[in-house]
Amino acid sequence: MPTTSRVAAIRHWLYMEGYDAIIIPSSDPHNSEYTPDRWKIREWATGFTGSAGTAVITRYDGALWTDSRYFIQAEQQLQNSPFELMREGVEGVPSMLEWLNQKLNAKDKVAFIGEMVSIKVFEEWLENSNLEFISVEDPFDYLWTDRPQDACNPMRIHLIDRAGEGVASKLQRIRDKFEKKDTTYLMLSDLSEIAWALNLRGSDVPYNPLFLSYLIIFDEGAMLFVNKRKLTAEVSEYLAENGIKVRDYQYFRTFIAAHYDRGQYYVITSSTNYDVIQYIERLGVDYDIFDSPVEEMRMYKNPTEQEGFRKAMRSDGVVLVKTLRWLSENVGSGNITEVNVAEKIKALREQMPDFRGESFETIAGYAANGAIVHYEATPADCATLKPEGLLLLDTGAHYQSGTTDVSRTIPLGPLGTEECKAYTLVLKGHIALARCRFPEGTVGLELDLAARYAMWQEGYDFGHGTGHGVGARLCVHEGPHQIRKNVRPCTLVPFKANMTVTNEPGIYVENQFGVRIENVLLCKEHRTTPYGKFLEFETLTLCPIATEPIIKEMMTTDEIQWLNNYNAWVQTTLDALLDDAADRAWLTQATKPI
């Protein structure tokens, strides 16, 4: 069914139900970043496959908002569709609410699926428009005839010798964050927070080791609402041992209904979906909404988790060296496509005993495709590599003990002057951030300048963030902090020791090439001086940074020294782990000092 027919069906539904518009976000009942197939309604309705975007369909208009990562992709995928592309953050582009306010009249009825929208977002809508927003029963159960069912994959225990802290301790720390009334029920609905709190991992959501669930924490014990078919005998036993009762996911509302009149007081986190809160509200349950304390607790990695990151980086480093060597030896054949590169990495990862799945879809963008920030190559439509120009590779994986996220820009042969200049500027930004020492409490908005200063001098910039948190064997994009140039709550989070963050500046020259160099950093204490406590970053990622594209005269002595030290450390660490002498020889060559 082409997009036009789908939109026609949705408009028919709007008409029959008496609504003037429907908002379709990219979300699920748990406010997840990557949505299970069942919840990819926005993708089904618009044809746009990017991970972030919100569609709105009125009776006569359609529009899709997405961010700069997806501008080029969305433009292509929305061609000849009923959707106008709205480039978020570009001057003159209306926000979704501004657009709705223009297109509709005050009090017009805007439908949304309450399960897909957090109370925070709903309140923003109310504040910024005079429209009526109506939570509706999900119409896509019948509009989307072949809508996928919920996934039902077995869960795994994230063992204490990898988690570093047991579930009893974590639950108690969560309880201690709240002033409690007589019978207090703390409700978590964010899947990553539940996985973190229970030291459990799942695979319901692609790339993120999560399982669809709600968790209610009592004064003693807790209750997990999850599809019981996901519980292996081992997991069931583990939950029982830890005093965690289990109910089926679908009985979550029933449980609340059965317990609302016994003086319970519900503490609800602000990412909880609107539908659940409405349900509780209608029951007349005593509740308050708070920002979840788990986000901050999860942000600080304990020593076991830190060591887990380092271990995962070693495994991924082995994979990356093998991939890069294979690439250097085979690019001349003229038979390697972008998709082959992604397949090769995956195949090599699958040989690692501790591999547990990729942490996001590998991006391999050759030449002009590298300029499409979140490019997805498909077997049907992907470039064949030539021994020239730049290949941008952004890839990551989950290992037993940790999660990785790395980008390298690989010279496949002769390069143009601008490619070398852009590469050097990105590298200078990467190094400035990696080396930066700063007082405890410095925020991501301030740190961002380190990554951009050099390229700004030359008139370059990039639209995406400079860094995001990385979960400990959890989601590869983890809040609440980011390093980026935009004033947002995430860029105003103070940095403290034991936080992870990526360091990934880039330059994208449209229709020509893209450069990005990304490592994962761990924030650590450096030293205390009369001027305060200073922090520094430890670079965790182990993968050679190519030196061929560097214009050495543009680098300072300090920068060159950092690069040589980094590559030497990569060489020393991975050499001991590589079986194949040819891999070791390649690595030695690739990490020679400049």
Add this chain to the structure above:
Amino acid sequence: MPTTSRVAAIRHWLYMEGYDAIIIPSSDPHNSEYTPDRWKIREWATGFTGSAGTAVITRYDGALWTDSRYFIQAEQQLQNSPFELMREGVEGVPSMLEWLNQKLNAKDKVAFIGEMVSIKVFEEWLENSNLEFISVEDPFDYLWTDRPQDACNPMRIHLIDRAGEGVASKLQRIRDKFEKKDTTYLMLSDLSEIAWALNLRGSDVPYNPLFLSYLIIFDEGAMLFVNKRKLTAEVSEYLAENGIKVRDYQYFRTFIAAHYDRGQYYVITSSTNYDVIQYIERLGVDYDIFDSPVEEMRMYKNPTEQEGFRKAMRSDGVVLVKTLRWLSENVGSGNITEVNVAEKIKALREQMPDFRGESFETIAGYAANGAIVHYEATPADCATLKPEGLLLLDTGAHYQSGTTDVSRTIPLGPLGTEECKAYTLVLKGHIALARCRFPEGTVGLELDLAARYAMWQEGYDFGHGTGHGVGARLCVHEGPHQIRKNVRPCTLVPFKANMTVTNEPGIYVENQFGVRIENVLLCKEHRTTPYGKFLEFETLTLCPIATEPIIKEMMTTDEIQWLNNYNAWVQTTLDALLDDAADRAWLTQATKPI
């Protein structure tokens, strides 16, 4: 009368009136930065003479909050006083409200002088405590027996060939910022906004060219409330020509009372004091409170104002060169004190025909005194300079066409290693900010890193801001924007072309020395690339930067080039303006490239 007796008198008043505490901010009825002598109540009550600080006196306790600029000074001045020093921003130090909440019980009565507190601040108090805040009639009219009267100095016209925009145009632009009702009265109470809007200057407040007044802007014309004795014949005529009526300052409330029942709608700016708003509220006048649009209008300097800055910098540059030469020739005598330096600058400025007064009290801090950020030397208590170590000099002036603010750290002879290192780190930060190019809209919080990166690497930092706006022949500290490391509204203001900002990183080694290097910058368009519109800074200040303390190996080629270019520009520009061949010879020597 010693502080203790003053506090006893205030406590007696608290007791008689039945209040539990009084808050005494450093302010006046117009929320001014520098307060007229009459309003220096906090200074009178505490003995602390710094420009920023808030005192609280309860029946049994006293405390004074001030920021890091004044920690050392406040510590000295509060010794043996009934006031505990509260270092703002230091971990573990309670905020004023936290402290009040601890010391008092809910519903206790806290007095304040409503004229000294803006509605914004009052609302913050209400939100963050359960105390009762009561606006009282100013008791210091009798507690402070020798309280000064209002100043009464003549006003001056800031001519159109210096202002660049006439009063009619400014008033119309202000009117256009508001949706108006039938009869709308726009009320301004910020003295700098009134001076800007009317192209008038006064001298009621030390260092700031302001006159105590309120301004009400009507649909046509405006009414200025000012002590009529300040009006020269020339100013009276100018106001009449521009359709601006004048009433005496004291009749401001009477005017409102006489006009509240004729359907007027008052638009009040949020810096207006609590007392005025309460008055309007009690009358039942129709009003709304908005952030003043004048702050943003004033922020962008027009081409005439920009040229005025450049002209003022040339005048001040001549003064500074003469001062520095005099210093270099006389420091060896052993007879020069810190106060002499300030006097010499002032005397030299008074020889310039366009000089109109200093823009703040000159700071001349020798050696350890340089580490006291807002040090005030007095003839009775000041250091004598020796031909060694560093002198920190921070000074500024108003000239006919513009305002200056400059800091230099001057080597008086042999220096220690740490002095040279700190000097070089400060200079590196200064240069990084001065050279920085950045996309339009970048905020001060992000730019701040440029000034601190180098010193943070070595464990140094400074507690004050990196930069503040400078008024066009107006206040030397002008909002709304700042460059600093703290997350505050002022650091989240987007930079655009035509804004001024200082560039003043520093390092202060307690009991040893202080370094600060400060120029005024003008933000300008650099160029537009495919990545957006980029801005850059033009350095306006003309004064040699000493090269003797520089550790050259710590500098990059780009940094050395910037410094040599800057000093060469200073030499070329000022050489033409210096009459004395000895001054010119000194300047040539001082600006030699390194």
